[in-house]
Amino acid sequence: MGGSNPYIEKPVTKRPQKPFQIRFENMNKTIVVPPDYPIFGTGLPGSLLDIALSFGVDIDHACGGVCACSTCHVYVKQGQKSCSQSTDNENDMLDLAPDVKPNSRLACQCVPNGEEDLVIEIPSWNRNLAREGK
Ligand code: FES
Numbered sequence: 001m002g003g004s005n006p007y008i009e010k011p012v013t014k015r016p017q018k019p020f021q022i023r024f025e026n027m028n029k030t031i032v033v034p035p036d037y038p039i040f041g042t043g044l045p046g047s048l049l050d051i052a053l054s055f056g057v058d059i060d061h062a063c064g065g066v067c068a069c070s071t072c073h074v075y076v077k078q079g080q081k082s083c084s085q086s087t088d089n090e091n092d093m094l095d096l097a098p099d100v101k102p103n104s105r106l107a108c109q110c111v112p113n114g115e116e117d118l119v120i121e122i123p124s125w126n127r128n129l130a131r132e133g134k
Pocket of ligand 1: 062063067069071072073106107108109
């Protein structure tokens with residue numbers, strides 16, 4: 001299951017104009033994202049979740065990326081300025097997540113514009129897929 005929720009507010013997003021890197025810190029994996037990366041179709045187009053899945057990086061996403069579960073909670077440790085602003089819907093859902101920090105985002109709602117490289121941490125309680133991952 002995957003997609004995006006047509007009934008919630010969408011952030012303003014911009015496609016990357018150049019390649020950029022995303023380092024998934026505690027998975028010890030770095031991907032280089034070209035501006036024409038394929039859209040996987042889970043979460044908002046071009047979201048961290050969408051990019052991660054299309055590059056073989058598993059992030060839990062119980063609701064399929066429609067901003068309804070918070071299992072895709074991640075910390076954006078570097079590159080926050082290049083990410084779309086969080087919407088009220090995302091913030092409401094993050095309120096339900098444990099261990100929320102100022103740099104918390106829902107990977108399915110956070111869309112980077114590629115102007116900065118990113119460093120992402122998946123919270124320790126949310127690493128089932130990372131541990132069991134391929
Ligand atoms: S996958 Fe459910 S809120 Fe992101």
